[in-house]
Amino acid sequence: MEKASDLGGKWALVTGASRGIGAACAVSLAARGADVAVHYHESQEAAEGTAAQVEALGRRALLLKADLSQPSEIASLLEGFRSTSRQLDVLVLAAAATAFKEVEQIRPHHLAKTYNLVVGGMVQLVQGALPMIGPNGRVIAISGSGTDFTLPGYALLGSAKGAMEVFIRYLAQELGGRQITANCVSPGVIDTDSARFYAKDGYPQFAARVSAATAVGRVGSPADVAAAVTFLASPEAGYITGQVLVVDGGLGLSSGPFMPHDAAP
Numbered sequence: 685m686e687k688a689s690d691l692g693g694k695w696a697l698v699t700g701a702s703r704g705i706g707a708a709c710a711v712s713l714a715a716r717g718a719d720v721a722v723h724y725h726e727s728q729e730a731a732e733g734t735a736a737q738v739e740a741l742g743r744r745a746l747l748l749k750a751d752l753s754q755p756s757e758i759a760s761l762l763e764g765f766r767s768t769s770r771q772l773d774v775l776v777l778a779a780a781a782t783a784f785k786e787v788e789q790i791r792p793h794h795l796a797k798t799y800n801l802v803v804g805g806m807v808q809l810v811q812g813a814l815p816m817i818g819p820n821g822r823v824i825a826i827s828g829s830g831t832d833f834t835l836p837g838y839a840l841l842g843s844a845k846g847a848m849e850v851f852i853r854y855l856a857q858e859l860g861g862r863q864i865t866a867n868c869v870s871p872g873v874i875d876t877d878s879a880r881f882y883a884k885d886g887y888p889q890f891a892a893r894v895s896a897a898t899a900v901g902r903v904g905s906p907a908d909v910a911a912a913v914t915f916l917a918s919p920e921a922g923y924i925t926g927q928v929l930v931v932d933g934g935l936g937l938s939s940g941p942f943m944p945h946d947a948a949p
């Protein structure tokens with residue numbers, strides 16, 4: 685079946701599209717025909733690179749800068765989008781930032797930064813975007829495996845992503861009658877700046893341990909996650925809503941003490 689223009693004539697807005705998973709989503713959606721609003725916060729040059737890839741695919745790209753932890757900047761972002769298009773078909777929420785701390789080290793500013801961006805930003809952006817989203821619209825949020833099991837230093841982001849998953853479930857229920865779906869994609873460990881930041885100087889060892897514990901034997905790529913996002917954005921996924929699609933290569937299948945002997949880290 686021809687897939688190249690499934691999303692032709694549609695507009696996608698991807699947050700955190702300057703780098704990593706968000707950037708891959710923007711390019712993947714454009715490859716299926718969507719015009720893409722490329723949101724970024726500080727990485728303007730990288731965002732311009734994403735926009736250039738979208739345009740190289742023959743699609744329109746709109747650059748939008750905003751700190752999504754700040755309500756006034758979210759309002760400006762939405763206004764910027766509306767000045768180009770009154771219709772939004774696919775909203776992808778990929779932006780995130782946190783401090784990887786154990787619970788006793790978490791301070792109020794860490795809490796504010798993570799929750800204002802991941803939870804508050806999501807709610808405000810969805811509320812502001814919904815009037816532009818019609819039937820067959822899609823809301824797709826990137827959560828993470830820290831909601832299903834514990835990861836060192838991950839309480840803050842994991843709990844914020846837990847709130848995200850529950851919010852998206854409610855959204856799916858409320859929007860179903862308008863034929864709008866809402867889902868999460870939950871990546872395992874994906875080779876991006878944030879995974880390298882999490883592992884600090886030990887990324888190669890971390891990646892080797894993760895690969896050994898992953899059924900398919902490797903760390904994920906941003907394109908692996910973008911493929912799932914693009915599927916959920918497609919017309920074929922119109923009957924899937926309120927779900928969390930895990931994209932982790934089988935990392936969540938393993939349990940430390942029961943790993944195969946030759947795969948033990």
Ligand SMILES: NC(=O)c1ccc[n+]([C@@H]2O[C@H](COP(=O)([O-])OP(=O)(O)OC[C@H]3O[C@@H](n4cnc5c(N)ncnc54)[C@H](OP(=O)(O)O)[C@@H]3O)[C@@H](O)[C@H]2O)c1
Binds near residue numbers: 703723726
């Ligand atoms: N990588 C993984 O292993 C993994 C695993 C599970 C879930 N995830 C989730 O996947 C999503 C993308 O992760 P990634 O690894 O691709 O991240 P990344 O490469 O670190 O990129 C983070 C993105 O978020 C944006 N951002 C950061 N602070 C922001 C703020 N205050 N306001 C608006 N945007 C902000 C950044 O924009 P600028 O660069 O322009 O500032 C950047 O585009 C995140 O939600 C993350 O939690 C990742």
